[in-house]
Amino acid sequence: MIFSLQGIVQELTPTYAVINVQGVGYYVGISLMTSQTLTLNKKTVLFIQQIIREDAHLLFGFNTRSEKEMFNLLISVNGVGAVSALILLSTLSLEEIASAILSKNSALIQKAKGLGVKTAERIIVDLKDKVQKFSNPEENISTFVNNKIKDEALSALEVLGIPKRMSEKLADKIIKQNSDVSVEELVKQILKNI
Numbered sequence: 001m002i003f004s005l006q007g008i009v010q011e012l013t014p015t016y017a018v019i020n021v022q023g024v025g026y027y028v029g030i031s032l033m034t035s036q037t038l039t040l041n042k043k044t045v046l047f048i049q050q051i052i053r054e055d056a057h058l059l060f061g062f063n064t065r066s067e068k069e070m071f072n073l074l075i076s077v078n079g080v081g082a083v084s085a086l087i088l089l090s091t092l093s094l095e096e097i098a099s100a101i102l103s104k105n106s107a108l109i110q111k112a113k114g115l116g117v118k119t120a121e122r123i124i125v126d127l128k129d130k131v132q133k134f135s136n137p138e139e140n141i142s143t144f145v146n147n148k149i150k151d152e153a154l155s156a157l158e159v160l161g162i163p164k165r166m167s168e169k170l171a172d173k174i175i176k177q178n179s180d181v182s183v184e185e186l187v188k189q190i191l192k193n194i
Contacts, residue, residue, distance in 0.1 A: 004048055012038055019061070026059055031071075031086045071085050074097075088112040102131065153190065157190060
């Protein structure tokens with residue numbers, strides 16, 4: 001399975017992008033939310049959800065892990081396909097979707113083109129216990145930033161020959177003590193403590 005793609009944005013529309021990864025162009029379905037973060041001919045990293053059907057192998061790309069998680073939750077609901085999930089993610093923010101589900105506001109979910117009353121109600125019933133974490137955006141942003149810093153630091157340490165298993169617990173401990181730590185500082189701290 002493809003987890004992520006890193007490459008140049010070769011083509012960009014509100015609904016799809018072509019990401020050129022070392023000469024191979026990957027056609028990736030995207031939401032408006034992700035589309036707005038991409039720039040033509042610039043480097044990007046997208047988190048990928050691959051869907052394999054009998055007649056097609058489809059790639060869907062997301063700027064954040066949170067958006068990918070919400071997409072996967074939405075397509076887990078019977079009657080919600082990948083296109084409907086992308087339309088909903090293009091219509092409402094993650095917080096608005098979570099808030100609509102938690103407050104049982106099916107009218108807000110129906111604002112997404114193609115989602116009727118029954119499907120909106122099914123989304124609410126199926127996901128009401130799974131979307132709490134999306135309703136506090138401040139927490140999500142800092143977690144995402146910390147994960148990115150941690151991943152970069154661990155990659156740098158691996159290049160230096162230090163196994164990821166050794167440095168991961170230390171990284172978590174340091175980030176817990178100082179959530180504003182930079183990648184360089186995190187690498188230095190881990191090296192001191194190994």
